[in-house]
Amino acid sequence: MSTKRDDKDERKKEFIFAAMLEVAQKGLNNVTIDHIAVSAGIGKGTVYEYFSSKEEIFGAAMAEFMGQIEAIQARKLFRATTPPEKLKAILDSWVEVSETLGYEFMKLTIDIWAEGIRQGNPELSEVMNIKQVYYEYREIVSAIINDGINGGIFNAVDTKTVAGIFLATVDGLLIQWLIDRESMDIRKTADMLFQTVMQGISIK
Amino acid sequence: MSTKRDDKDERKKEFIFAAMLEVAQKGLNNVTIDHIAVSAGIGKGTVYEYFSSKEEIFGAAMAEFMGQIEAIQARKLFRATTPPEKLKAILDSWVEVSETLGYEFMKLTIDIWAEGIRQGNPELSEVMNIKQVYYEYREIVSAIINDGINGGIFNAVDTKTVAGIFLATVDGLLIQWLIDRESMDIRKTADMLFQTVMQGISIK
C-alpha cells in the first residue's frame, strides 16, 4: 500500500530524473525550471513544492547521479580480492557505469567537473565537494597499490602519484567517450589501459 | 607605422584576451558582454563593432586559446625525432601549456569540453569542431606509435586504441590539475605517466 509520503518521494524522484536528463543534455546553465517541469510532466509551480530553488534541484540531481555511480561501483568492488583485481574492478566499474546510465546521463559529468573547478555554487558545493571526492578516490587507489607493493606483486612506485595517474586515465577515457563515443570501444580501451598500467607497475 | 586596420585588430585582440580570462574564470554562461567590455577597457556598444554576437566572441576566444596551445606544442614537437621522444614531447607540451598559460586561463578547457560534448552552439561548432580536433590528435599519435612499431621499438599494439589511451591520460591529468592543483605535481606525474606507458608498450 502506498502512503502519501511514498507518493511524494516517488514524484520527487521522478522529477530529479527529469532534471538530470535536462541538465545532462543542455548543461547546468542552459536549463530552465520550465523545461524541466514540462519534461517531468508537472506544472512550473509544482516544482517549488519539492524544491526551494533551482540550485537545490541541481544539488539533488547531482547527488542522485553520484549516488547511482557509487552504488554500481560498490557492487563491482565487492567481489574483487587481489590488488590487480581491485584496480581492474575500479576501471570496469566506470565502464559499467557508462553502459548502465547511458550516454545521455553521463554527460552530467562535464557539469560536475565544471562546478568542481569553478566552485561558484554554494548549494552544490554543499552536497558534493569534488575535491574531496577526488581525494578519497586517490586514497583508496593508493591503498590498493600499497597492498600490491607489500604483497610483492607491484614495484615500489610512488603510490600517490600512480594512483593519480590511474584515476586520470579513467577521467580521460570518459572525456574521449563523451566527446566522440562512435570512434572508440570503451571496454576494449579500458582493457588495454589496464594491461598497460599493470605492465608498467608489476614486477616481472 | 600603425594603420587604422592595425589599431582595430589590436583592440579586437585585447578584447578577446579579456573575454578568455572572464570566461575561464566564471564559465561561459556567467559572463556578460558588459563585464568583458569593462575589463577590456572599451564600451559595451563597441563590442558589436568587432563581433556580431556573444557566440562569435566565444568562438574567437576559444580559437585563440586553441591557437596558443598549438603554437606552444609546435615549438616542442619541432625538436623531437624518435617516436618515444615525440610522445614525450606531446606530453611535455601540455605541461608547458599549463605552466605558460597559467591556471586561470586553462580553466577555459572545461568550457571547450562542455561545448564539444554538447554541440548546442552552431557558432562555436563552426570555428572549432572538437571531435575533429581529437580525431586529428589521435591520427598524429597513431602515426608516431606506428613508426615505433615499424622501427622495432614498440610492441605491435592496436595503435588507434593506444593512441586513445595516451591522449586520455593527458586529458585526465589536466582535469586532476584543474580540480585540485595543490595536491599534485603535474610535471612529476607526467614523467611517471610516460615511463609507465612506455614500459607498457616498449619491447623489453
Place this chain on the structure above:
Amino acid sequence: MSTKRDDKDERKKEFIFAAMLEVAQKGLNNVTIDHIAVSAGIGKGTVYEYFSSKEEIFGAAMAEFMGQIEAIQARKLFRATTPPEKLKAILDSWVEVSETLGYEFMKLTIDIWAEGIRQGNPELSEVMNIKQVYYEYREIVSAIINDGINGGIFNAVDTKTVAGIFLATVDGLLIQWLIDRESMDIRKTADMLFQTVMQGISIK
C-alpha cells in the same frame, strides 16, 4: 451542547482572529493565506470552506476589528450623561481600545486607513465603508457638541468643524502611539488633550 453549525462558526472566528493578527503585524499585502491558515491551525484549503477569497477574509477581519472597537466604546458611552462627559468617554474609549486590543492588533488601523483612502478594493468597501464610518462619528460628536451649546456650557462654535477637530485629535494620537509608543503616555496625553479642547470651546 455544541452543534455543527457552532463548530463551524467557532473555527471561522478563530481563523479571523489569526488573520487579524497576521495582517496587523505584516500588513495587508505581506500576508499569505497559508500563513494565516497555519497560525489558525487549519489547512490552507479549508480556508475556502469559510471564505471565498482573500479579500473576503480581510473584510471579515476588519469588520471584526471594528466590531470589537465599537463594543468597547458602547460600554464606555453608556454611562456618560453630560456633553463633556460624553466627549471624554469617546476619547477614553480609544485609550481603552488601545490598551485592551494591544499594540499588535491596533496596527490594523493603518491598513484600514489605507483601504479607506485607496478604496481600490470593492470587497472591502462593501463590508466597511470608512467614509461612512467617519461621517457617522462626526454626526455623533456634532450632536453632543450641539447639546452642549444648547445647554449653555459650550460656546456657539461651528459644530461640524469642531467635531472634525475632535476626531482628528483622536486619530492623530493613535498614529503617534503606533509609530512610537515608547515615547508617549497615551492616557496622560489624552487627558491633557481633553482639557485643552474643553478650554477652547467651553464658556468661561
Place this chain on the structure above:
Amino acid sequence: MSTKRDDKDERKKEFIFAAMLEVAQKGLNNVTIDHIAVSAGIGKGTVYEYFSSKEEIFGAAMAEFMGQIEAIQARKLFRATTPPEKLKAILDSWVEVSETLGYEFMKLTIDIWAEGIRQGNPELSEVMNIKQVYYEYREIVSAIINDGINGGIFNAVDTKTVAGIFLATVDGLLIQWLIDRESMDIRKTADMLFQTVMQGISIK
C-alpha cells in the same frame, strides 16, 4: 547647454515623480515596476538603469516627497517670529503642503505611516526613519512652546505632551482630509484648531 549628466538626472527625476504618483494611488505594495515604467513612458528594463531595485525606487520616491514637504515648510517658518506665529506657521505649512502637492500625491502619506509603523523595509528605513522624523518635529514644537512659556504668553504646560498633541492634531486632520476631502474645509478647520489650542494654552 544640457550635459548628459543633467539629462540623466532629469529623467531620473521624472521617473521618481511617476513612481510617487503610482504609489500614492495604488499603495506601495500594489505597484509594479511595469506600471511605473509605462506611466513614466519608458521601458521596464530602463528603470534598472536608474535604480537597482524596487526598494530603491520607493526610497527615492519617499525621500523626494519628504524633501518637497520640508522645502515648503522651511519657506513658511522662515517668516514666523513669535511662538504663536511659529505654531501657526507649522499648521499652515501643512495646509499649504496639501494644497501644493495635491490630494493624489498626499496619499503617499499613508504608505509612509505604514512603513514607519511596520518598519519591514530596510531600504526605506535607511533613507527615512519616521520615528526619528517625529522625534525631531516634537523637539522643534517643544522648543517653541517653551519659548512661549518663558516669554510669559503660554501657561506652564508639559511642553513635550502638548507638542505631541499639537502634532497629533495635524496628522489627524490630514487623515480626515485623505479619507474624505469633500466633507471638510481643511483651511477653516486648521484655523479653528489653532484658536482652540491657543485658547487652551495661552495665559488669559
Place this chain on the structure above:
DNA sequence: CATGAATGAGTCTTCATTCAT
C-alpha cells in the same frame, strides 16, 4: 567610430485558488 542609454524577451520565484481524495 565609439559609446552607453534604452529595451523587452526570458527567467526565477511567489501565492491565491482549485480540486481530487
Place this chain on the structure above:
DNA sequence: GATGAATGAAGACTCATTCAT
C-alpha cells in the same frame, strides 16, 4: 468536511542587442 498537492498568472530582475548621438 477537511486537506494539501498542483497550478499558472503575475512580478522583479538580467542582459544581449540596437541605435541615436
